[in-house]
Amino acid sequence: MDASAPAGTGVEFADKVKGQASLRTTGDFIVARGSMRTVVVAQCSRCLVKHQVPIEFDFCEDCSLAQIDEPISYSAELNDESVPIPILDHQMVDLSELVRQLLIVHLPSHTLCKPDCKGLCSHCGTDLNEGACECEVDEIDPRLAPLRKLLK
Ligand SMILES: [Zn+2]
Ligand SMILES: [Zn+2]
Structure with missing residues (x-):
């Protein structure tokens, strides 16, 4: 295999899907066995920056x-292991559905752009990798929050 990832x-x-x-x-059944590799463009779980995994x-x-x-085979539940994956496109073997499901x-579900990513401020959305924001003080000591209201 050496092809673009299926839709x-x-x-x-960020790369083609390669493998055997x-x-x-x-x-x-037909049993398909092998290995494949590619590079996923994922969003950092903390700061949402795109990075390659x-x-x-x-x-x-x-x-x-x-x-x-075929609608029947195509709607096969992804998590139903017992449904075999269809691999025919007319008379030709087509592994795109197999590759798509695999x-x-x-897919990586939880990735970070770097191990020590600081993420986004949950209040103002500032990327804390680029610098601290004003509301960081509140988060360090939530007891000060009522005081901040009085100062307004
Ligand atoms: Zn990040
Ligand atoms: Zn903030």
Whole structure:
């Protein structure tokens, strides 16, 4: 595999999807086994800055010789492990649906742009990596909050 990521994953990619897959028939199913890697453009969970996160994983999935654009197979629940992934586009094997589902499962859910990211101020939204904001004082000692109101 060496192709652009399929549409419908909900995220951006900074690289192509690369890897290998071998298909083996077991009678009822086609088993796709291999590994793939790519680079996801993720948002920092704290400051929302976009950064690149390489991902790499092995997989072993049941597939079926069903058409990938058939509504019945296409609406297969992602978390229902028993539904084989369709891999046929007319007479051709097309792994895009397999790749799409695998990427969604392996997307990083909680990433940071750097290990010590300070994040955004929950009050004013200032990026605290770029400097402190006025409201930081309140957060250090919440008991001062009523006083601040009196001063207004
Ligand atoms: Zn960050
Ligand atoms: Zn602030």
